[in-house]
Amino acid sequence: MVILMNYSKQRELILNTLKENVVHPTAEYLYGKIKEKDPKISLATLYRNLNQLSDNGIIKKIDGLEPSSHFDHNTHEHYHFICEKCKRVFDISADIAPDLIKKTENSTGFEIQSHDIVFTGICKECKSKQ
């Protein structure tokens, strides 16, 4: 039997800190938060763990906010909205696109393993401030 991940204090801390955050933080932001609790933790450890956790489907990497990736502890099917003004990332319910996988697999013959939808625009709050 193959062991995928051994326990580590650092990984637990990283995952817990990510879960506490309503926002979808970058590695850099997370690093700041994590160092408050473990000032000796290395940036390499953070990146290593974020990659492992997302490779194993425990967290999700969000692209589309270059130059840095954002991370999401919510693995329930849902999508993202990035506000161009305040740069915050909002969750969007998966209800907006029912049967997306099935439809796409049927029309292409491809096997779909994962998918993400990223919307950009102006959020409600920023729109009312204009």
Add this chain to the structure above:
Amino acid sequence: MVILMNYSKQRELILNTLKENVVHPTAEYLYGKIKEKDPKISLATLYRNLNQLSDNGIIKKIDGLEPSSHFDHNTHEHYHFICEKCKRVFDISADIAPDLIKKTENSTGFEIQSHDIVFTGICKECKSKQ
């Protein structure tokens, strides 16, 4: 009156080369192709133009294939599928998710300016080779 973009030989070459490519190339791949025709062209010129063209909606930047962005000359509404095996990027018809914008704007109150769907999985060809 504000001029957005002046003509340049280099930009024309970049856009034409992108249009010739069925694949959705990275800047690096494009640079190779473009240098065959204009060996003196600078990498900075390529990046500058790719950014300008995508800022003006003439081409599209595709995220989700880190560490480098890919570029797409097709600006008709469509989505992308990335094969995990062969790493090719395929176009997916927008028919799979009708009224996506309208539904999302209605349920969130956000103003949506753009959106992209990226699927990952195994393409038909790679699946049959397994």
Add this chain to the structure above:
DNA sequence: ATATAAAATGAGAATTATTATCATTTATGG
């Protein structure tokens, strides 16, 4: 318990995609 092997860490160097700088060249509109 203890030994052993596999996995994880910390620190910092290395990598690499992309952007910035700046002097020179090219395009545009009167």
Add this chain to the structure above:
DNA sequence: CCATAAATGATAATAATTCTCATTTTATAT
């Protein structure tokens, strides 16, 4: 043809992420 704005080429700079490697921690079998 002139003035101005925009674009280029060459290269330096930036910054996010990965790699290296010696040391420490974790899991497992005896």
